[in-house]
Structures are given as C-alpha cells and as structure tokens.
Amino acid sequence: MLPGSPNVSFEMTEFMRNSDAFTWAMETDPGLRSTVVTVIVLERSPDWDELRARFDLVSRKVPMLRQRVVPSSPPTPPRWEYVADFDLDFHMRRVTAPAPGGFDTVLEMARVAAMEDFDRARPLWEATLVDGLDDGGAAVVLKFHHALTDGVGGVQIGMILFDLSEIPEKHGPVAEVPEVTPPPWLSGYRETAKYDARLITDAVIGTARSAPRLIRDGIRRPVSTVSSAAQIAASVVRTVRPVNRTGSPIIRKRSLIRRLGVTEVPFRELRDAAHRCDCALNDAFVAGVAGGLRRYHEHHGADVGDLHLTMPISLREEGDELGGNRITLMRFDVPVGIADPAERIRRIHERTSAVRHEKSLPYTQWIAGALNMMPRWYIGSILRNVDFLCSDVPGVPVPVFLGGARVVTQYAFGPTIGAAVNVTLLTYVDICTIGIDVDTGAIPDFDVFRQCLVDGFDEVLALASPSA
Numbered sequence: 362m363l364p365g366s367p368n369v370s371f372e373m374t375e376f377m378r379n380s381d382a383f384t385w386a387m388e389t390d391p392g393l394r395s396t397v398v399t400v401i402v403l404e405r406s407p408d409w410d411e412l413r414a415r416f417d418l419v420s421r422k423v424p425m426l427r428q429r430v431v432p433s434s435p436p437t438p439p440r441w442e443y444v445a446d447f448d449l450d451f452h453m454r455r456v457t458a459p460a461p462g463g464f465d466t467v468l469e470m471a472r473v474a475a476m477e478d479f480d481r482a483r484p485l486w487e488a489t490l491v492d493g494l495d496d497g498g499a500a501v502v503l504k505f506h507h508a509l510t511d512g513v514g515g516v517q518i519g520m521i522l523f524d525l526s527e528i529p530e531k532h533g534p535v536a537e538v539p540e541v542t543p544p545p546w547l548s549g550y551r552e553t554a555k556y557d558a559r560l561i562t563d564a565v566i567g568t569a570r571s572a573p574r575l576i577r578d579g580i581r582r583p584v585s586t587v588s589s590a591a592q593i594a595a596s597v598v599r600t601v602r603p604v605n606r607t608g609s610p611i612i613r614k615r616s617l618i619r620r621l622g623v624t625e626v627p628f629r630e631l632r633d634a635a636h637r638c639d640c641a642l643n644d645a646f647v648a649g650v651a652g653g654l655r656r657y658h659e660h661h662g663a664d665v666g667d668l669h670l671t672m673p674i675s676l677r678e679e680g681d682e683l684g685g686n687r688i689t690l691m692r693f694d695v696p697v698g699i700a701d702p703a704e705r706i707r708r709i710h711e712r713t714s715a716v717r718h719e720k721s722l723p724y725t726q727w728i729a730g731a732l733n734m735m736p737r738w739y740i741g742s743i744l745r746n747v748d749f750l751c752s753d754v755p756g757v758p759v760p761v762f763l764g765g766a767r768v769v770t771q772y773a774f775g776p777t778i779g780a781a782v783n784v785t786l787l788t789y790v791d792i793c794t795i796g797i798d799v800d801t802g803a804i805p806d807f808d809v810f811r812q813c814l815v816d817g818f819d820e821v822l823a824l825a826s827p828s829a
C-alpha cells in the first residue's frame with residue numbers, strides 16, 4: 362500500500378477482516394490459539410431463564426455469535442456464515458461445583474476451557490454457569506474466540522448482558538435472525554471472486570487518488586517524502602520481523618499446558634502511582650508485571666535486562682460494530698531489570714508512547730493481509746519467542762447484575778499466543794482485577810511466579826503513598 366492511501370472498506374462484511382483471519386490462520390499451531398476466558402463471579406445463582414434470554418438477545422445483536430467460520434479460496438480470507446442449526450443450549454451449560462466448591466474449582470474449569478479448542482462447525486463461544494459454590498455464590502465461565510471481539514468490544518457487549526439493578530431490564534424487540542438456507546452451488550467461489558475484484562478495484566482507485574499527491578509532494582519536498590516512506594517501511598519491518606530468541610534466559614520452554622491465577626489491586630492507588638510519575642495507568646500496570654518478572658528471575662538467580670512484550674493496541678473507533686477484533690498486536694522490548702519502580706514506569710511510558718505512534722498502525726489490515734499469505738512457520742516465528750503479554754481493558758465502572766444476581770467481580774484471561782505468560786488487567790468499579798495465564802512449560806512454579814507478581818505490584822503501589 363502506498364503511503365497515504367485510504368483504508369479498505371468492504372460492504373461484504375461476511376468476510377473476516379485480515380487481522381481476524383491472521384488470528385484464525387495462526388492456530389494451525391495449537392500453541393498460538395486465541396481463546397479468551399472470562400470469569401464472572403456472582404453473589405448468588407442467577408435466574409437461569411433470564412440468563413438464557415439475555416445471551417439469546419446478545420446473539421441476535423452480535424451476528425457473529427450465531428455464525429461459524431467458513432474457509433475461502435486463497436488468498437481471500439475466511440468468511441462468517443450463519444449456522445442453520447444454531448442451538449443456544451449447546452453454547453450454554455449449567456453445572457454444580459463438586460465439593461468443596463471454592464473459587465479454585467471455578468479457576469480449574471476456566472483453565473480447561475482455555476486449553477480446549479472450539480467445535481469449528483459451530484459459533485465460537487461457550488458459557489457455563491457454575492452453581493453450588495461454598496459461599497452461596499455462583500460464577501459464569503465465558504469462553505470465546507478472539508476473532509469474535511476484542512476487550513473493549515467485549516465490555517460493550519457486557520453492557521447488553523448486564524443490568525444496573527437486580528430487576529432485569531426488559532429490552533425491546535430486536536431484528537429477527539435471517540432464515541438460513543443452503544447456499545447455492547458455487548456461491549462461495551462467486552463471493553470470493555467479487556471480494557478479489559473489489560480488492561483490486563480499491564487498490565487501483567487508492568493508488569490513482571494518492572499518486573498525484575505523492576508526485577506533487579515528491580517534487581516540492583523530495584527529502585521529506587522519501588524520509589516519510591522510509592519511516593513507514595522501517596515501522597512495518599519492526600512490526601513483522603521474527604523474534605529469534607527469548608529475552609529471558611530462563612522462561613524459554615513452551616508447552617500446551619496452562620495454569621490460571623488471579624490477584625487484585627486498587628484502581629485509585631495504581632492510577633495515583635502512575636500520575637506521580639506523569640504517566641498513564643497502563644504504564645504502571647506494565648511496570649508492575651515487569652517488577653514481578655524481575656523478582657522471578659532474581660528468585661532463580663538469573664540476570665534480566667529487557668524482555669520482549671506483546672501489547673494489544675486498540676484501533677476501535679466510535680461507531681464500530683460490536684463484533685470483530687479492533688486491535689493490533691505490537692511487539693517491543695521493555696526494561697524489566699530496573700529495580701526503581703518510578704524509573705521503570707517512566708522508561709516503560711517512553712517505549713509504549715513510541716509504539717502507539719508507530720507509522721505502521723494505519724496499515725494494520727494491509728500488513729495482516731500480507732502475513733496471511735506467508736508460511737505458517739513465519740507467523741509462529743513472529744510470536745513464539747515473545748516473553749510476555751500485557752493487556753489493559755477498561756471495564757464496567759459501576760456495579761452491575763446478571764440474571765438478577767449482583768456481579769461481585771470479573772476476571773479476564775487472555776491467550777498466551779506463544780509467550781510465557783499473559784497478564785490481563787480488567788477494571789470493575791474501583792478494583793483492577795488481574796488475570797494470569799501461564800504456560801507451565803516456561804513457568805513451572807506458578808505459585809512462586811504469582812507471589813513475585815504481587816510483590817512487583819506492591820512496589821508500584823507504594824509510590825501512591827504520601828511519603829513516596
């Protein structure tokens with residue numbers, strides 16, 4: 362794509378966006394699966410009929426929840442297709458927790474869900490209500506593929522799922538689900554041909570529109586025009602270059618076994634710690650994770666400097682549909698070995714700010730389209746040696762209810778996609794819940810790692826105290 366050319370926009374929305382197709386294609390390697398699991402903790406068991414009705418409503422407002430992914434002829438991306446035999450009761454289950462029925466039981470169910478693949482003949486989500494917890498409460502384990510939505514989109518969907526009081530809100534009528542009939546013979550090939558023709562047309566029109574401006578700018582400002590093109594090219598290279606080795610000397614091995622854990626930090630204190638360093642909450646969050654990784658390496662007698670981080674950058678704009686992914690994954694190195702938490706926050710802020718202004722960001726869909734035509738081993742090489750992921754999701758700022766039951770808290774567990782660990786922050790009211798998804802091949806002593814992570818956040822939170 363030439364610099365300055367417009368983004369692609371298709372009316373044929375049944376085709377996956379290139380970024381979603383990239384997420385889908387890389388799962389030929391099971392270690393790169395993009396399964397997201399959310400655990401919603403409830404004060405008591407919700408009304409099951411109301412819970413089913415609410416998920417049915419969401420599935421009607423977000424078409425992808427009633428669609429499956431169907432392959433297309435390369436290089437066209439896969440497409441979304443309504444399933445003719447959608448069964449809500451397949452996607453929603455209700456179980457009673459075995460004794461003793463503590464939160465560890467729920468976490469174990471979430472762990473198994475995170476490791477299992479989807480039935481790809483059906484829509485890519487499942488919701489399990491877990492009753493019979495020892496404190497009289499309940500939980501919902503929600504599993505979905507990242508191609509369905511990103512973190513911010515998931516919170517927007519949650520606002521349809523949740524109520525602001527224990528009396529469920531009555532929603533008005535929604536559009537009927539279209540009647541699904543068998544597609545005509547060769548219809549997939551025809552749609553693929555239309556897609557490819559539209560792609561070529563848009564590329565030609567984009568080039569025709571941008572070429573005169575490029576020529577004009579090249580004549581008027583030849584040095585700056587060449588420099589801008591070079592900067593974009595360098596940014597694209599930084600985005601797609603392989604990572605040949607881990608930054609860590611000890612968390613190198615990878616496996617298909619995961620272990621989940623949680624912790625919590627107060628939202629106000631974490632934000633204040635960031636503001637004392639003239640930085641954002643996300644910088645303090647990443648600094649807390651980095652501090653935990655530094656302590657984990659120290660525990661094992663290993664020196665650590667910079668580690669490779671993958672961080673989702675939201676590209677979601679006002680007016681975007683609820684479904685689909687509106688993020689791009691950016692990889693960069695962060696200073697884990699800095700002991701001073703304030704200095705660590707500032708250094709991380711410098712690097713994340715630079716990444717958020719990468720010149721390749723407007724071309725995310727084009728880059729993903731190019732990567733989709735690359736060999737699968739190359740996609741794995743981009744992700745497999747990343748040390749850790751951090752994802753910061755601004756959640757629901759007020760107390761909410763689900764099926765008449767108060768939501769106590771909510772945790773999110775993002776996929777590791779080749780890294781040693783994914784740490785996801787999800788805010789709920791005045792708490793930052795931290796979901797930890799660990800590859801046990803890389804980090805076999807989970808309890809040690811979790812404690813190091815807690816201590817790393819304590820370092821950062823100490824900056825919020827008046828004496829800091």
